[in-house]
Structures are given as C-alpha cells and as structure tokens.
Amino acid sequence: MNDANDRMRMVAGTMVLGSFYRKTFDMDHSDTSAAAFFSRVIKLVLSFWAAEFFMTGGLWVVLGVNPVDYAPIKLVVSLVCVLITLMISHIVAMMRARNIAAQVFVSAVLSILASTVATTIDYHLFTYVKPAVGVDYTIENFCYTLFYGVSLFFGWSCFFIAYMYNLKVRAQERRLAISREEALTAKMQALYYQINPHFLFNTLNSIVGLIEEGASSQASRVVLSLSSFLRKTLEMDPLRDLALSEELALQSEYLAIEKERFSDRISVTLDIPQELRTALVPSLILQPLVENAVKHGLGRSSGDLKITISASQEEDRLQLSVDNVSDAGEVLPMVKRSGLGVGLANVEERVKARFPEGGSLIAGPVSPAHFRVTLTLPLRAPAADRLADAAINAAPAVTA
Known part of the structure; x- marks a missing residue:
C-alpha cells in the first residue's frame, strides 16, 4: 500500500506540472504591472494545488481508498503548501534581476526546506489527528513524501522562473516593436516632409x-x-x-x-x-x-x-x-x-x-x-x- 501510495503521488505531481506548463504559456501575458502579475501568480498557485488535490483524490479512488476520509486533512496540507509556494514565488520574484542559475539554486534550497515543513505537518496530521487507515506512516513513507514535495515545489519554482523569463522576453519584444514603430514613423515623416x-x-x-x-x-x-x-x-x-x-x-x-x-x-x-x-x-x-x-x-x-x-x-x-x-x-x-x-x-x-x-x-x-x-x-x-x-x-x- 505504501509503494502504491508513493507511486500515486509521483504520477499526480507529474500530471499537475505537465498540465501547468502547457496551459500557462498559452496565456496572454500582455499586462505585466505589479498588481496584475501577483494577482495572476496567486491564481496560478491556487490552481496548481487545487489540481494536485483533485488528481491525488482521483488516484486514491483508483487505488481503492476513499478520498473523503482524508479530504479535510489533505485540504489543510494543501492550504499550507499554497502559503509556502507564495512565499517561494515572492523570494524568487525578488531575484528576477539575478541570473537564472542563481534563481534555480535558491529555488532548490527553498524547495527542500518547504517540503520538509509541509511533510512534517502532513506526518503529524495523518499520524496524530486522523490516522490513515491501512497506511503506516513509516520513515520510508516520510522520505517518499518528502521527495514528492521537493519535486512539486522545485517543479513549481522552475515553472515560475520560466514564467517570469517569458514575461521579460515578451516585454522586451513589445519595447523593441514600439522602438521600431517609432523609428519607422520618424523615417516616414522625414521622407514625407x-x-x-x-x-x-x-x-x-x-x-x-x-x-x-x-x-x-x-x-x-x-x-x-x-x-x-x-x-x-x-x-x-x-x-x-x-x-x-x-x-x-x-x-x-x-x-x-x-x-x-x-x-x-x-x-x-x-x-x-x-x-x-x-x-x-x-x-x-x-x-x-x-x-x-x-x-x-x-x-x-x-x-x-x-x-x-x-x-x-x-x-x-x-x-x-x-x-x-x-x-x-x-x-x-x-x-x-x-x-x-x-x-x-x-x-x-x-x-x-x-x-x-x-x-x-x-x-x-x-x-x-x-x-x-x-x-x-x-x-x-x-x-x-x-x-x-x-x-x-x-x-x-x-x-x-
């Protein structure tokens, strides 16, 4: 049961990240003001963890586990992950002027710390508040959950870095297009006159x-x-x-x-x-x-x-x-x-x-x-x- 649960988590994480990479970069990011940017980030984070929540529940059904029994605890853990993800996003956003390698390194460290916190909360909730029926929360299970959390947090961080880079490139393209249009306008006016x-x-x-x-x-x-x-x-x-x-x-x-x-x-x-x-x-x-x-x-x-x-x-x-x-x-x-x-x-x-x-x-x-x-x-x-x-x-x- 433990192995099946861990595999289920990995599959859910892969599906969530893949879905977000495909959908988000098809969006129109023409509005890059600070308020619009963070509003969009909040929506993306909520959507990300909501997708993980429901995909995990669906896989539990496939494995014969009633997801309703774990929904309240899972919801609390997901909300904690939302808050942690927003903090990571804020820190990475403040580093947007740094090179990508530095952003990735900091994201990796933050992902390990974030997963440790989330997994510890997950462990205590499932062990002491509402024990998971049929699941022994062993050290091995804890490590699998920790690794799963790192993959999700780090996957989000890499996505977020790519997302910011995409916005940066689009903004540069718009500025370049405006500059070219202004130069063309000036040239046309000079030729006309x-x-x-x-x-x-x-x-x-x-x-x-x-x-x-x-x-x-x-x-x-x-x-x-x-x-x-x-x-x-x-x-x-x-x-x-x-x-x-x-x-x-x-x-x-x-x-x-x-x-x-x-x-x-x-x-x-x-x-x-x-x-x-x-x-x-x-x-x-x-x-x-x-x-x-x-x-x-x-x-x-x-x-x-x-x-x-x-x-x-x-x-x-x-x-x-x-x-x-x-x-x-x-x-x-x-x-x-x-x-x-x-x-x-x-x-x-x-x-x-x-x-x-x-x-x-x-x-x-x-x-x-x-x-x-x-x-x-x-x-x-x-x-x-x-x-x-x-x-x-x-x-x-x-x-x-």
Whole structure:
C-alpha cells in the first residue's frame, strides 16, 4: 500500500506540472504591472494545488481508498503548501534581476526546506489527528513524501522562473516593436516632409518662368493654386493613407498649376478602374512621379507631352503607372537605379520602409519617346467610414 501510495503521488505531481506548463504559456501575458502579475501568480498557485488535490483524490479512488476520509486533512496540507509556494514565488520574484542559475539554486534550497515543513505537518496530521487507515506512516513513507514535495515545489519554482523569463522576453519584444514603430514613423515623416520642399522648388521655378515671360496674371493664379495646394498638404497627416481618388485629386491640383505654364503642351489622361478608386495609398505617393513626368518629359523635348496615370490590379497588388510620351521622338537615356532623381528615390525609400516585402518601384524607357514609372503596392481596402469621403473627392476619369 505504501509503494502504491508513493507511486500515486509521483504520477499526480507529474500530471499537475505537465498540465501547468502547457496551459500557462498559452496565456496572454500582455499586462505585466505589479498588481496584475501577483494577482495572476496567486491564481496560478491556487490552481496548481487545487489540481494536485483533485488528481491525488482521483488516484486514491483508483487505488481503492476513499478520498473523503482524508479530504479535510489533505485540504489543510494543501492550504499550507499554497502559503509556502507564495512565499517561494515572492523570494524568487525578488531575484528576477539575478541570473537564472542563481534563481534555480535558491529555488532548490527553498524547495527542500518547504517540503520538509509541509511533510512534517502532513506526518503529524495523518499520524496524530486522523490516522490513515491501512497506511503506516513509516520513515520510508516520510522520505517518499518528502521527495514528492521537493519535486512539486522545485517543479513549481522552475515553472515560475520560466514564467517570469517569458514575461521579460515578451516585454522586451513589445519595447523593441514600439522602438521600431517609432523609428519607422520618424523615417516616414522625414521622407514625407522632403516632398513639399522638392515640389516647392519646382513650382517656384515655374512662377519665375511665367514672370520672365510677362504672364503676370498666370503667375498670380499659380501662386494662389500653390498656396491652396501647400495648405492641404501641410495640414495632412504624413502617416494617414488616402483613397486613390483623393490622391488623384491632389495630383490634379498640381497638374493644374503646371498647365498654367504649359497649357498648350500638356495633356493628361487618368485610366483608373472604378473598383480601384477606393484603394488605399500613402499620401502624396504619386506626387514625385507626376513631377518627374512633367520635368523630364518637357525638359527633353520642345514638343507636346502626354501624361497617363493608370492603375491596375495584379492578384493582391495595386500597380500605379505614370507614363510620359513626347511627340518629338528623341531618344531617352536609360535610367539606372542609382540614377533616380530625388523625387523617385524618395518614393522608393517610402515604399521600402512602409512595405518591406510588398512594394517596389521600377523606372525606365518603354520606347525612345516613352518613359514609365511603375509603383507596386499591396492592395488595401479602406475602412467603411472613408468610402464617403473618397467618393466626394473622386477625380474625373479623363482630364484634358
């Protein structure tokens, strides 16, 4: 009977520890405040010893022993073990800044002391208060119980050390994720704020050109249009995504500024499927592409320039293309990756920072008179409350 009882204890302890290791590390430990931490520890300790209590009772039934006879004494012993386990947990928690080896060593010593106290109480209760029927509490039985207690207390201690380490790693991961997000936000803002100066310089050059040509009324209109455009872009959140229709509306305003100067040379076509007009894109992501088309398309030719902005869907990707075709037909030089201008390089950096695995930019001549920049982004749908705004700000399909 003694051997069966001891084996029963060992089996119960193994089942309890195994169950707790599996269940606890599946929990969400997002709240690591002191109060929440110790509240969770108390619940775990109570659950641990409750599981041991009921598993032991179940094994007693299997062995033909009535667990009800021993339940009151076993309950007292379990409550003592709960208090001792909380003390061990508190001591180990105070050592969380020490290395794991030191924590394990202290846990082993505390487990031996704790098991000695619990086994002594167990021995006196079962021997003098309510003797166990059919069980002789010999020295050998005492030693088995002591070893069983050490295995439980030390098993809990190792679990608790692993539990604290798990919380520590999760906290470090959260801090690292926050740091990465803050760094990405700062980078995106820096790249975004490069757009306005770049655009401003180009537009001021256009105004100077109009003034030199004596077109003062046109220059005035450009200044007013520039003021309106800059006000909108400066008030815009650099990390806020826009519906494609909103982005196109902004580019239409920019092109209106350029057409004040080159009204007889620029024609613009928008080829945007209706179902893609609500797709989300980073704000002002097309601005440098359109600027590049105007600047280099007109800069290399004295003829007319046709700009086409198109969108298409390729599986789960959104492809945006800006084509500029010159009527002069002169040969355009190949553009290497290192040869991208400030604007295109800016877009490429923004796309890589925002979508490391789902974005790209390709620029190069299609034919001697045809240059294309293609931007690939993940296809993302807007939130429901953005659909109405996107519809209001939608740009027309074709602008001449």
